Amino acid sequence: MKPYALFLPFVMLLAACSGGADKKADAEDAAEAARITAISAYVSSIDEKVATNKVMAAHNFVNGDNTAGLIGLYSIKDTPIRLYIFPEGPPGDSSIETWFYLDTVTVEVKMLREVITTKTGVIENTFYFDTDTLVGSESRQAKDLPALETATITAYESPFGKTDYRFSAAEVNLLAERAAVALKIDRKDLSPKANELRQLGASHWAVGNEPGWHLAVIPHKKIVYTGDYGEKIIEFPAADAQKGDKDATIFTSSANGHTLTAKFDNIVCTDDGDKKYPFSVTITVDGKTFRGCGQSLF
Numbered sequence: 001m002k003p004y005a006l007f008l009p010f011v012m013l014l015a016a017c018s019g020g021a022d023k024k025a026d027a028e029d030a031a032e033a034a035r036i037t038a039i040s041a042y043v044s045s046i047d048e049k050v051a052t053n054k055v056m057a058a059h060n061f062v063n064g065d066n067t068a069g070l071i072g073l074y075s076i077k078d079t080p081i082r083l084y085i086f087p088e089g090p091p092g093d094s095s096i097e098t099w100f101y102l103d104t105v106t107v108e109v110k111m112l113r114e115v116i117t118t119k120t121g122v123i124e125n126t127f128y129f130d131t132d133t134l135v136g137s138e139s140r141q142a143k144d145l146p147a148l149e150t151a152t153i154t155a156y157e158s159p160f161g162k163t164d165y166r167f168s169a170a171e172v173n174l175l176a177e178r179a180a181v182a183l184k185i186d187r188k189d190l191s192p193k194a195n196e197l198r199q200l201g202a203s204h205w206a207v208g209n210e211p212g213w214h215l216a217v218i219p220h221k222k223i224v225y226t227g228d229y230g231e232k233i234i235e236f237p238a239a240d241a242q243k244g245d246k247d248a249t250i251f252t253s254s255a256n257g258h259t260l261t262a263k264f265d266n267i268v269c270t271d272d273g274d275k276k277y278p279f280s281v282t283i284t285v286d287g288k289t290f291r292g293c294g295q296s297l298f
Contacts, residue, residue: 032136035130039110039111039128039135040128042101042110043101047082049081049082050073053075053076054200055073056071056072056198057069058070058182058185059088060088061085061179061182066087066089067088068085069088070083070084070179070183071083071086071298075104077104079104080180081102082099083100083179084100085097086098093118094116094119095116095117096116096117098112098113099111099114100112100172108131108169109169109176111127111129112126112127114126121143122144122145122147123140124139125156125166126139129172131169132169134168137155137156137167139154139155139156190297193214194214194297197216200216201218201220202218202297203296204216204217204295205217205297206264206281206292206293206295207271208281208290209271209272209292213225213228213292217238217251220238222236222237223237223238223239223253225285227290234255236253236254236255239251239253244265248263248265248266249279250262250263259285259287263282264280265279265280265281266278269281269293269294270293278294278295278296279294279296281293281294
């Protein structure tokens with residue numbers, strides 16, 4: 001038997017094995033791409049809920065060596081579905097903004113997105129998770145945010161190596177969980193009633209005396225006026241904020257024959273207990289005008 005008679009089947013066997021391995025790799029790549037596409041579509045659907053769902057904000061969240069602000073977007077079941085961590089305080093040489101997109105059922109992170117702004121440009125890093133597994137990561141950079149949209153996407157290369165927390169679904173979920181808990185903590189600068197309305201997603205709060213009244217603006221839901229020391233409660237349909245003179249914020253609404261106008265002026269207000277508020281507030285309910293103090297709960 002000639003030598004190549006034995007060699008030829010061996011070569012064909014290697015080629016078949018190699019072809020099988022390539023097909024398996026291609027199938028795995030396709031599956032990964034499909035999961036990333038599904039996660040991206042889910043994230044887009046979450047972003048659309050900003051116009052309808054409850055939002056809460058908090059400040060002084062300890063994140064490493066810095067403190068940051070928090071904004072949470074919630075599902076109709078009151079579970080967080082998007083968390084945003086942003087820098088507070090004087091700007092430095094660089095800043096990091098971070099978004100977590102969470103599963104509506106498991107409340108586990110599906111996507112982590114961060115935007116790093118420096119004096120020379122902007123970097124966006126994105127990480128995709130499926131249950132407890134990182135399924136993909138990518139990066140792009142540009143001179144500014146508008147240019148980032150058309151920047152080339154490349155593989156993410158960590159400056160921290162394997163210790164980068166972004167590679168660990170457990171560590172990413174832990175940070176998201178800490179942020180979600182911090183958002184729900186009552187604020188010490190608010191009254192019990194203001195904290196109660198904040199938990200419902202109120203963005204603005206106002207209070208006054210003679211007779212005692214308070215007002216809460218809950219975006220996309222309602223505006224609640226409570227007057228006569230709690231004896232009178234009127235719920236008005238939600239209204240978009242309008243810009244008044246000197247950057248004042250105005251809300252106008254009506255319901256069942258009742259009318260309301262609430263104006264938040266950018267003038268510091270001091271209540272009877274010497275507590276200072278950033279806004280002086282004037283409300284007119286059914287033609288009667290009341291004055292008090294107010295603040296943003298965001």
